[in-house]
Amino acid sequence: MPSHAVLTVDQKRAAEKAAMDGGISEWELMQRAGEGAADWVARMAGGRSVCVLCGPGNNGGDGYVIAESLRKRGLAVSVVAPKEPGSETSRNAREYYEGEVSDGALPEACVYVDCLFGYGLSRKVEGDFACLLAGLRDASGFKIAIDVPSSIVSDTGELLGPEVGYDLTLALGAWKRAHVMMPAIARMGVKRLVDIGIELPDHAPRMSLPPRLMPPAADAHKYRRGLLAIVAGEMLGAPLLSAEAAMRSGAGYVKLLSEHSHPDAPAELVIDGAPLPAALEDTRIGAVLVGPGLGRREESREKLAAALSARKPAVLDADALHLLDPSLLENADRSMIAVTSHEGELAALCETFEVRGADKIARAQELHAATGMTVLAKGPDSVLAGAEGLRFFTRGSSWLSAAGTGDVLAGIAASRLAVHGEPQRALEEAVWLHHEAARLAGPAFTAGQLAHAVKPAMETYL
Ligand SMILES: NC(=O)C1=CN([C@@H]2O[C@H](COP(=O)(O)OP(=O)(O)OC[C@H]3O[C@@H](n4cnc5c(N)ncnc54)[C@H](O)[C@@H]3O)[C@@H](O)[C@H]2O)[C@@H](O)CC1
Numbered sequence: 494m495p496s497h498a499v500l501t502v503d504q505k506r507a508a509e510k511a512a513m514d515g516g517i518s519e520w521e522l523m524q525r526a527g528e529g530a531a532d533w534v535a536r537m538a539g540g541r542s543v544c545v546l547c548g549p550g551n552n553g554g555d556g557y558v559i560a561e562s563l564r565k566r567g568l569a570v571s572v573v574a575p576k577e578p579g580s581e582t583s584r585n586a587r588e589y590y591e592g593e594v595s596d597g598a599l600p601e602a603c604v605y606v607d608c609l610f611g612y613g614l615s616r617k618v619e620g621d622f623a624c625l626l627a628g629l630r631d632a633s634g635f636k637i638a639i640d641v642p643s644s645i646v647s648d649t650g651e652l653l654g655p656e657v658g659y660d661l662t663l664a665l666g667a668w669k670r671a672h673v674m675m676p677a678i679a680r681m682g683v684k685r686l687v688d689i690g691i692e693l694p695d696h697a698p699r700m701s702l703p704p705r706l707m708p709p710a711a712d713a714h715k716y717r718r719g720l721l722a723i724v725a726g727e728m729l730g731a732p733l734l735s736a737e738a739a740m741r742s743g744a745g746y747v748k749l750l751s752e753h754s755h756p757d758a759p760a761e762l763v764i765d766g767a768p769l770p771a772a773l774e775d776t777r778i779g780a781v782l783v784g785p786g787l788g789r790r791e792e793s794r795e796k797l798a799a800a801l802s803a804r805k806p807a808v809l810d811a812d813a814l815h816l817l818d819p820s821l822l823e824n825a826d827r828s829m830i831a832v833t834s835h836e837g838e839l840a841a842l843c844e845t846f847e848v849r850g851a852d853k854i855a856r857a858q859e860l861h862a863a864t865g866m867t868v869l870a871k872g873p874d875s876v877l878a879g880a881e882g883l884r885f886f887t888r889g890s891s892w893l894s895a896a897g898t899g900d901v902l903a904g905i906a907a908s909r910l911a912v913h914g915e916p917q918r919a920l921e922e923a924v925w926l927h928h929e930a931a932r933l934a935g936p937a938f939t940a941g942q943l944a945h946a947v948k949p950a951m952e953t954y955l
C-alpha cells in the first residue's frame with residue numbers, strides 16, 4: 494500500500510539515509526526514482542518528443558536517468574542543463590545518459606520534464622535557471638514537475654522563481670509539504686506519487702483518507718443517532734444554513750436554540766426558545782455548534798460561555814472564534830472542542846492565545862498544543878491538527894469560495910460530532926463531505942444548494 498505520509502525535507506532526508514544505511518545506494522534510489530518517473534512521462538508523451546531540464550543536484554540526476562530511460566524506449570529526447578552536475582550521484586547519472594546535452598535555450602518539444610531543483614531549492618531562482626523556467630512558463634506543451642516544481646520551496650509551498658503551471662507533478666518516494674500547501678498546489682496540476690521502496694515514518698503527518706461512514710444501527714432512534722443543538726445569535730441566516738447541512742450529515746435530531754422566531758426555518762428543524770443555560774442542560778444533547786451568526790456583543794459572549802460550560806462536545810466557528818479567550822476555556826472540556834477557522838479566524842485565535850507559528854501548519858499545530866482544542870485551519874489547503882496528529886487534504890472545488898459555505902462546513906462537523914463524539918474524526922469527515930458536496934453541486938452553487946448536496950455526498954462514503 495502506498496504511504497500517505499507528508500514529509501519535511503529533514504524527514505525525507507532521514508528516510509533516505511535510513512534506506513542507504515540499510516544497504517541501498519543513493520544511485521539505486523535515483524534509478525528507482527528516475528525509472529518510476531520515466532514510466533509516467535512515457536505514458537504522457539505517447540510517442541511525442543520530450544525535453545528534460547536538468548539542474549546541478551540530485552533532482553537533475555533524476556532528470557538524466559529519466560532522459561536515458563526514455564531514449565532507450567525510442568522517444569526523441571533532448572536535455573538542457575545550464576550547469577554541470579555537482580553531487581557524485583548526479584555525476585553518475587550524467588555519465589549514464591548517452592544522449593546530447595545543451596546549455597542553451599529551451600527547444601521546442603511536446604512534453605517538458607522539469608528537474609532543475611527538487612527539495613534542495615534553497616534560495617531565489619536567478620540567472621540562467623530563471624530564464625529557463627520563464628521559457629518553460631511561456632512554452633506550450635505538457636509540463637511535468639519531478640518531485641517538487643523547481644521554483645517551489647518543499648517545506649512551505651512558497652514560490653521563489655518564475656511561476657510555471659504544470660499539468661502533472663510526480664512526487665518521488667513521499668509527499669512533501671509543498672504537495673498539500675498553497676500557493677504551490679494551485680500550480681502542480683494532477684499529483685501522483687512514485688514509490689521508490691523506502692520506509693517512511695509510521696507516525697508522520699499524513700494525507701487524510703476518505704472516511705467510511707456507517708448507517709444508523711438497527712436499534713437507533715433520533716437521540717441515539719445524535720442530538721445536535723445549534724446556538725443561534727444575532728444573524729438568523731447563518732445558523733439555518735448550518736442546520737440544513739447538519740440535518741443531512743447523520744445526526745438524528747437537530748435543534749436551534751433561539752429566542753427569535755424563524756419563519757424561514759425548515760419544518761424538520763426544532764426551535765427551542767428556552768433560556769440557553771436551561772436548554773443546554775438536556776443530557777441527550779450529543780454536540781453543540783456555536784458561532785455562525787452569533788455576533789460579537791456581550792450577549793453573544795454570554796451564549797458562548799454557556800455553551801462551553803455545558804462541557805459537551807462542541808464545534809466553534811465564525812464569531813465564536815473572535816470571542817474565545819483563555820478565561821472562556823477555563824470551564825470547558827477542551828479535548829472535546831473542534832474549531833473550524835479560516836485564515837482571519839486562525840490569525841485572531843493565534844493572537845489571543847499568543848501562538849506565533851511561522852506558517853499555517855505551525856500555527857494550527859501550536860494552537861492545538863496551546864489550547865487542547867482540535868483545530869481545522871480551513872481553506873484550499875486545509876490543515877487539521879489534533880491529538881491524532883496532522884492531517885492534510887487534497888484541494889476541494891474552488892467554487893467553495895462563496896459566502897455561507899463555512900456555515901455549511903460547521904454544520905456538517907457538528908452533526909458528525911453529535912453522531913460519535915470524536916472531534917478530530919468529525920472534522921476530517923466534514924472536510925471530505927464538504928468537498929464531495931461541492932463536487933456534486935457543480936459550478937456556481939449557493940451555500941443553500943451546497944447544504945442540500947451533503948445528502949448525496951453522504952452516500953459516497955457509506
Ligand atoms: N537523496 C536521495 O536519496 C534521493 C534524492 N532524489 C532527488 O534528489 C532531490 C534532492 O536533491 P538535492 O538535495 O541534491 O537537491 P536539488 O537537486 O533539489 O538541488 C540542490 C542543488 O541546487 C543548488 N541550488 C539550490 N537552490 C538554488 C538556486 N536557487 N539557484 C541555483 N542553485 C541552487 C544547490 O546548491 C544544490 O547544488 C529530490 O528532490 C529528488 O528529486 C531522488 O533521486 C531519490 C533519492
Ligand SMILES: [K+]
Nearest residue numbers: 607610641643
Ligand atoms: K523539479
